[in-house]
Amino acid sequence: MISKRFLLSRRMARTVLAGASLSLLSACMVGPDFQKPVPLGSLHYDRQAEQQLATGQNADAPRIRLAQGIEGDWWSTLQSAKLDQVMRKAIDGNLDLTAADATIAQANEAVAAARGTLRPQVDFGASGGRQGAGGSASNIYSVGPSVSFDFDIFGGKKRAVEERGALADLQRHRYDAAYLTLTGDVASQALRLASARAQIDAVETLLEQDRRTLALVQTGHRFGSATQVDVALAQTQLAQDQTLLPPLAQQRDVARHALSVLASKGPADWMPPDFGMADFALPSTLPVSLPSEVAHDRPDILAAEAQLHAASAAIGVATADLYPRLQLSASLATAGPGIGTLWSIAGGLAAPIFHGGTLKANQRGSVDGYKASLADYRQTVVRSLGQVADVLQAINHDAEEYAAQERALAAADASLKLNQAGYRAGEIDVLKVLDAQRAYQRALLGQIQARTAQYLDAVQLSVALGGNASGAFARRTTANETR
Template sequence: MKTSKRISHRHPLPTTITLLAAFVLLSACAVGPDFERPAASLSQHYDAQAEQQLGKPAAPNAQRIDRGRKLNGNWWSALRSPKLDQVIHRAIDGNLGLVAADATLRQAAAFVIASEGALYPQVDFGAAAGRQRTHNGPEASVSNFYAIGPRVTFDLDAFGGNKRRVEHQQALSDLQKHRYEAAYLTLTGDVASQALLLASANAQMQAVDKLLANDAKNLDLVRAAHLNGTTTRIDVSLAETRLAQDRTLLPPLAQQSDAARHALAILTGSGPADWIAPDFTLDEFALPSNIPVSLPSELAHARPDVLQAEAELHIASAAVGVATANLYPHVELSASLAQAASGNGGAALWGFAAGLTAPIFNGGTLKAERQAAVDGYNASLARYQQTLIQSFGQVADTLQAINHGAEQHLAQADALRAAETSFRLNQQAYAQGENSILQVLEAERAYQQALIGQVQVRTALYLDTVRLFVALGGNSVGVLEQKVASREVPKRTYQ
């Protein structure tokens, strides 16, 4: 309090100006740690074995990866489906999750502007009027009074507490931006996945319909043979059992198809009854033959969830700065100018003051708050590192899934060829009278089941490819800036 009094009244004007200049110079600094982005990861590989296998695939038409190359443009364009492109853009425009994320980001930006206001002088205007009674003499007097004029206050922020608060709000805004990017990435991945599941369900239902037709034909032939006495009741029961079992395959596939349609409607911001997704077929998708895979050292800047963890680390760093600044004195300047009057007299009043508040004893509260902020920073740093290595694990898992999926695809292709050969040989044998029609139908049934298996394996390859694009960030970082830029481009009008 003595220091504050000296600054306001006791020092001569040159000394006061010198002290104020010193505080202004101090206000250019901010105590506490200056945030630095975490160092790039030293990891060189996600999964060396999978990268080697996919870098030089054994099969001529198998997928391969291009390590170190960044993805350009919309990742889903690699699937080459115009229908998918239309649905994804509809989802980007109408998804309510993205609308909420956009509004939350705007709210965070407004808070940044609000916090920056503390860095500037605060100007207020005040007015007061009243009637008062005074006893200045033998008799009491009653008079009117008023005061009107502006008042200016300015926090010198000598130790940067307000600057750290602005930094804190800016980091919160960055966090919301990366949450928007994460929602965008999740949305595009979900739309692509649901479209593929819909196409897969449609393809499998077509194969099951053919299988059921063969089962029904087989049952009719077995029943006819039983009437002729060439087969037993056991054969008839077996054929009925196969038909009944294969019929159970359709309802789950129909449910998968309906659920995918409903999910696509919801993802686009519509009710399931308000918008019906187009029919997708697997044939309209192309499996990307060459997938760009960024290096582990670049993944931290390509995945929104890692950037979210980095923003949270920045928030924790700024909180340490705020808590540190609270340990130091707080200096505020104020000035006022007012026209005031009381009774029959009036005058113009002005004032200038400098105030200083410094913590002396608070029961250890401020030091404990700073220690809590430091511990919070360390916890955020550990969460950032955990998020980063989990992202490496997701990329490694999807790389191995694609690698093993390629192996399964080759095995399923062999099974399909074998079933097709068996079916053809049985047809030839039946034509030559060497086997029965039942053997031909069984071979055809095995061929249809192999076709269903091929659809499932093919779908898995597509879904694993989508997951890999998403795990690599899907080129989603910066989409918000692109959206804002597109808003600012004037639309051409035609007359």
């Protein structure tokens, strides 16, 4: 035989579920439905720079391919196996990405918790005590389940779930932004390390020339063709050029330590490989997506959009608080001794009447928050256009500077050789040789710095365009699942 308690329990459950089904059919969602921002109307970043780079007017600058997105790992255009090795180590070990990963998991749990409030809430309770009357006393107890359900007539809880989902999206985009920043920093520090080493090698070459010049002057002094003043000048030039080494060594060590930290390793525990300028190749062409596509490619813009979505859902949450709430509750308990089964089903309706203006203020505040998020989104988009425009012009100007430095280096090299030959022939004094050496020194270091700037421009352009970082977290999750 089926017990009466079981029949009551089933009847109570059917009542609660019927009410829940009715709420799903009748509930309305207050607050605005989120609409993605209107796509950018801009078709260009900087017309002049685009025309020059797209048509190859500057032979020393990489050409750009407009309306083409970045494919694969953006740093692969630098064609450096060493960089790819360090990049993978940094991506796998970076603690900022690990923290972002955990933050995403936390945000996902917040979404799951919010979704749970849309379902019936079932609890179990038990109580016991002792009561007396007329000189007699007895023990009493009650034990059984209870069920409650909020019909969410105006969709406040659903808007809360939507808000939590948008905030989870925000964290995923922040992960992608951290990934983009990390990869950009790794490439930049690797190039700075290579540049410092190249400049150190150049200074070592200059010092060797200084020593040869000093030896030549000292020989001339012994044979009477040079004065003690000439010897002092040559010694001064050598001493001055030696002061160039410590700052360059510091630049090298700072870049090396930075790469260790980006890989979340102490500098004493892991050191990156010795990068040289020959380990990189300057891309001959660079893809440049349209401004309308940047909004889909840059993680910071997508994060601002997710923040805007969350602000829109918050309006719905605050608006729903202005309307009545309908709840259904039921309980079933065994009480005793001698009482039997107790059950109850109750519905409750609560509507706000007077809260001192708090609820309306919350709603107005949520609308203001949405307006602020919209302004932040638009400013993020505009800022991204400015960053790309700056880099495009930098590619042009740095190519012009590199060409000028190449010409200066060639002229300085020719002048130095002529002056050295003239001094050996006794036709000129040592001052002209030293002046030619200083000019060659400046031109050589300037040429290395100009070439480094061109490499860094290529890195900065890829980063400014989003670096194909959108979806980096999803790709990492897929990779972990397939391992």
